Amino acid sequence: MTTKKITRVDGSERAPQASTFVPTAEAKAQAGKYRMYAIILWVLAFVAQIGAMAILFKKDPEIDLTTGTRAWLIVILLIDLIFLVAGSFFWKKANRLDPASKKETVKFFLQNQLGVIVAAIVFLPVVILAFIKKEYLVGAIAALFMVGGGLLSADYSPPSVEEYTRQSAYVQELMGADQVFWTKSGGKYHLYEDCQYLKRSSELFVGGTIADAYANNSKIKPDISSLCSACEKRCAKDKGWSDDHLKQVKDKALSAVQDAIQGTE
Numbered sequence: 001m002t003t004k005k006i007t008r009v010d011g012s013e014r015a016p017q018a019s020t021f022v023p024t025a026e027a028k029a030q031a032g033k034y035r036m037y038a039i040i041l042w043v044l045a046f047v048a049q050i051g052a053m054a055i056l057f058k059k060d061p062e063i064d065l066t067t068g069t070r071a072w073l074i075v076i077l078l079i080d081l082i083f084l085v086a087g088s089f090f091w092k093k094a095n096r097l098d099p100a101s102k103k104e105t106v107k108f109f110l111q112n113q114l115g116v117i118v119a120a121i122v123f124l125p126v127v128i129l130a131f132i133k134k135e136y137l138v139g140a141i142a143a144l145f146m147v148g149g150g151l152l153s154a155d156y157s158p159p160s161v162e163e164y165t166r167q168s169a170y171v172q173e174l175m176g177a178d179q180v181f182w183t184k185s186g187g188k189y190h191l192y193e194d195c196q197y198l199k200r201s202s203e204l205f206v207g208g209t210i211a212d213a214y215a216n217n218s219k220i221k222p223d224i225s226s227l228c229s230a231c232e233k234r235c236a237k238d239k240g241w242s243d244d245h246l247k248q249v250k251d252k253a254l255s256a257v258q259d260a261i262q263g264t265e
């Protein structure tokens, strides 16, 4: 019997370990709370719509509403709009804490753009009824609110499990840990606390992960372009990397995660 000698080769060519992003229990609980607020606000928007429709139902199509009633209707529609947009605000916040996966295309779309669908639900019936009842001004305002509310409810840079995972892997590759710095209103996250772009900010968030940055600051787009390029260059310089080498490391880190994610399907 021979003892086999096992030599572990720590290949520097090996891709970084890609573990898919999973929100913390705390983040998930917070997301659940925000989703509940969103749903309550959306239900209230729907109730406001029913209020407006109740007034319109009673209207004779051939007799104009009084100015007072018409103004009252518009106020109710405005309340409908406020509830819709407030609900969408919380909904989008929740998605940043607990994002959907791009692998499930339909769920990804629905989860991120649910506010747009809700905009139609809380406005389209009243728009139709207003036109049936020949209340054109109210109908036009409701239609305008539906479109405006829908645009405000859409998520133009929806967060995804995949983006969080990719960026976390890249930052770990650069810095050894997923730990970034960001400010309350800046649109970037940083690798160094003393980055030149952080000097003038009065409030700095430290010690969080990329996921924390996205959850805390809605101005940071969940995209790799949100990584401060000055910090990125500084890290490469510290490591003695050329621009080309940095690009290689970046491409490798980002695509390795992409492969790992696709491989888990």
Ligand SMILES: [Zn+2]
Pocket (backbone or CB within 6 Å): 189, 190, 191, 192, 195, 196, 197, 198, 228, 229, 230, 231
């Ligand atoms: Zn920076």
